[in-house]
Amino acid sequence: MPPSRFRRPLAALALSASALMLTGCFAAPANGPGGGTDRVSVAMLLPPRSGLSPFSDDAFKLSRWRTAETLVQLDEAGDARPMLATEWSRVDPRTWRFTLRDGVTFHDGTELTATHAADVLNRATVASPPPRILDGVELTARADGDNAVLVSTATADPLVPQRLSSPQLSLLAPAAYGPDGRVDPAGHGSGPFRLTAVQGTSGATLDRYDGYWGEPARVAGIDVTYVPDGTARAAALRTGTADVVEAIPPGQVPLLDPELVHEVPMPRTNTLYLNTDRGPFADPAVRAAAREAIDRAALVAGAYEGRADSASGLLGPALPWAADLRSDPAYARALAARPAPARVQGVPITLGTFTDRSELPETAVLLEQQLEAAGFVVTQDVREYAFIEADALDGAFDAFLLSRATVLDSGDPVAYMTSDFGCAGGFNISQLCAPGVQQALERAAGTDTGPARRAATMQAEAAVLATDAAIPLLHERVIQGESARVDGVARDPRERDLITSGTTVGATP
Structure with missing residues (x-):
């Protein structure tokens, strides 16, 4: 009997157990009469990594809470x-x-x-x-x-x-x-919600700010709990212990009321970064062998149960103009210049990823199988993101599997490409510094917004892919849970907005 026939019953048992454990983790949903007295409870994927510093990725939590x-x-x-x-x-x-x-x-x-x-x-x-x-x-x-x-x-x-x-x-x-460079956001924002309490890596509390310059919040506050375990997040939605749930794992969706699940393509790519500076993947032909070993359709079907899109490049269907521009002859020429794959029988490699996104460890297992079928010998290192990020940025792994937002910061993918593949990029896991890539990135960065910039962006994508420093696997979708008692929640592909001034909570129907 195939393993997939066991998956959902086991998941259902885990869901029930998680629901019991979660009962005491969330603030009880308020069932008041409305009129701004209710609070909204949120189950978020990742705990803060940098004490909610606005200069870090934690800033996106502050934005999603509108504080x-x-x-x-x-x-x-x-x-x-x-x-x-x-x-x-x-x-x-x-x-x-x-x-x-x-x-x-x-x-x-x-x-x-x-x-x-x-x-x-x-x-x-x-x-x-x-x-x-x-x-x-x-x-x-x-x-x-x-x-x-x-x-x-x-x-x-x-x-x-x-x-x-x-x-x-x-x-x-x-x-x-x-004076020491630390930043404390509690009580110091300007949005419709005031951060009133920070419970480390377990949660946060926000109250409505009545002096807000814009539309006042319609709920009294937000109660946040960090729930890295995907089954537990799904349980929070199913049992009503959370009103809004981030990043529901695809494997949990069949267990939920479809009316509570909302899915949209997002500018997030699941990518395998290869270390171009040292180790086996310093050889372009060995990188080409890894590229040729990947079966994207199997990853989408296996780890994401079909709720993702196979990647043709770094940019996915959330940027619909990208696919059309890949037909440019210059794009095809760049990819045609890649070296032939090397024979890699018995080549040992380390593969790192993290547990915070529940699909990644499963994807890593499938990747290991595909790479080993091609002749690599894979050793995995899987940890929580907070404990693996520094090693990934230092180039400690031969390969690193990452779920990466491609327009997270500016709404423009050039910033992401510069960060990940530029010589001075602050998130350059591949340790890449290639003159052709750098020139393409600089050309795109200097082009005014509009069609010309989009064309230059796709040429930069082609330059990156020609190095095989990054192998795009699939494009994720936002799978967000919203209870029947909540309305006006943002469904933002860029993951900047979630709870807004217009969010409302009422009694369960």
């Missing part, structure tokens, strides 16, 4: 729209002027000023590590009068407004920034 805000936000198309800045203009090729919104106060009562906004942006440039959105960008900011900020870059940058939309460039009150 910290940026000068600019992105609309569904990825275009820049006002937030804490109401308008902006280009003063010269290297300088932009942003006019601040009047009447903005932080949660501690202090007012937003141009001097402070400039100070925060300058702090971000010297943070360690710096926000990914600033990889390869020399940015400085200064106040221009009382209500405007001038942002300058060392070279002309058409994406400055989009860069300032990154949650890692959120503005917090002056008191949030300590």
Whole structure:
């Protein structure tokens, strides 16, 4: 009997057990009469990695809770729209002027000023590590009068407004920034929800901020619990112990009421990064052998139960223009220049990944089988992300399996490519520094937004793929759970928005 016939009954047992364990983990959903007195409970995938520092990936939690805000936000198309800045203009090729919104106060009562906004942006440039959105960008900011900020870059940058939309460039009150470089977001944001309590890696509590400059929140607050285990998150939705659940594993979806599950393509690619600096994959022909060993359809069917899209490149269906541009003859020529695969009988490699996304360990098992069928001898190292990220960035693995958001920061994929594949990239797991790739990235980065930039972006993708430093496997989908008693939750492919001012909670039907 195939193993798949056992999977769902076992999952159902695990789901019941997880539900029992979770009963005491979540705040009990409020079933009040409405009118802004209810609270929304959220089960999130990953706990904070950097104490909720806005300069780290934790900033996306602050954004999804609508407690910290940026000068600019992105609309569904990825275009820049006002937030804490109401308008902006280009003063010269290297300088932009942003006019601040009047009447903005932080949660501690202090007012937003141009001097402070400039100070925060300058702090971000010297943070360690710096926000990914600033990889390869020399940015400085200064106040221009009382209500405007001038942002300058060392070279002309058409994406400055989009860069300032990154949650890692959120503005917090002056008191949030300590002399030792630490940043405390609790009680120091500007959004409709005030972060009132941080329970380390177990959860957080937020209350409505009545002094918010925009539309006031319709719920009284947010109760967050971090639940890395995917079965437990699904159980939280099924049992009603959470109103909103992040990242439901595909294997759990058949066990849930389909009316509670919402799925959209997202700009996130499951990619196998190969170490180009040392070890077996320093040889391009050995990297080619790994590429040829991969059966993407088997990964999608096995680990994701068909709820993902096979990858033809780094960018997936969430960016529909990417597929059409792969028909460019120059794109095909770049890929045709790849070397022939080497014979790899008995070549040992280490494969790393993390447990926080439940599909990755299963994908790694399938990858191990495919690579070993091609002649590699695979040793896996699987840990929680917080305990493996530093080793991955240091190049400790021959191969690393990562679920990577491709437009997370600016709404533009060039920033992600520069971070992951540029010579000075802050997230360069492949340890890649190839002149052709660097030139393509710089050309794309310097091109104005629009069709020309998209074409240059795809040429950069082709240059990366030609090195086999990264093997794109599949494109994930957002699988988000929402209880029947919650409404107005954001379904954001870029994972910036979740609970909004318009989110409401009512009694269970």
